[in-house]
Amino acid sequence: METLYHQTNQLIQETSDLFIRLEKNPDSVDIEDAIQSRINAVNTNCEKLDIMVFKTPLNQRPMAKMRVDQLKYDNKHIQASLINAQNKRRRREQERTEREQLLSRRFGHDHTEITVDYMAQEQVSLQNSHRNVDEMIHTGSNILDTLRYNRETLKGAHRRLIDLANTLGLSNATISLIERRVAQDKYVLFGGMFVTLTVIGLVIIYLL
Incomplete structure (x- = not known):
């Protein structure tokens, strides 16, 4: 059991080292695959260690179980970190794709006219809104003057x-x-x- 425990602990350490490499090259799918491979190996070893725990003497069993549980906890934390890194990479890839599509898009004459018309309509709408606000302010001022006169x-x-x-x-x-x-x-x-x-x-x- 001790040999397998140390091997599993070594796998976790190697996985941590791979995360350092992944931070330097966050778009590397190969490093992600290597990390996932070690995570799977740790899971397999933990299953074997669970069986071995029940074969240890009763006085040593609580300590052995605690050590295995710590390995499981560390491995789950590593798995969560990998999923987070993969999600970030996918978002970056999607942003790059959308940016390239936007830059490669070419607008024709009709699209230009639509854009200009839309901008003109937006400008007219803003002017109308500005005028309405001025009218509301003027009306409010007149109401205040009327109230003062009535008072x-x-x-x-x-x-x-x-x-x-x-x-x-x-x-x-x-x-x-x-x-x-x-x-x-x-x-x-x-x-x-x-x-x-x-x-x-x-x-x-x-x-x-």
């Missing part, structure tokens, strides 16, 4: 209402005084008429 108008109306209320209060008092004076004048008039008619009546009675 001043309401303040003036409020002051006039207060003055009118005060004036109406004085007028009501004056009208009340006038009404009382009229009532008093009526009593004086009616009393005077009664006295005058009584005197005339007495004069007629006694003189005739």
Whole structure:
């Protein structure tokens, strides 16, 4: 078991060294294949080591299992790193392909006209948007001015209402005084008429 363990550990070390080479040449598929080959070999050895663990004495079994589990963990980490490197390489290849296709594309007369028309429409759309924004700002400014004017108008109306209320209060008092004076004048008039008619009546009675 010790021999196979050391061989497997050596494979993991070799795989780590291959990653250093892959960093210097990230587009090398051959290095990726070599790494994957060693990962597969480590997996195979770990399966064999799992069987050997159950054949070790009970007092040595926990330590042996821990060592094998560490090999498995390191190998899974290496596999994840390889997948990440492969995905990056594929993205780079796709970006290069798309860039080459874009650079090699040749636009004809119709495509040029379509592009120009599209740019003209986009410019008109931007101008319309700019004009709409200006109109919105102008409308908002007018609304604010109207609100300020209405506020001043309401303040003036409020002051006039207060003055009118005060004036109406004085007028009501004056009208009340006038009404009382009229009532008093009526009593004086009616009393005077009664006295005058009584005197005339007495004069007629006694003189005739």
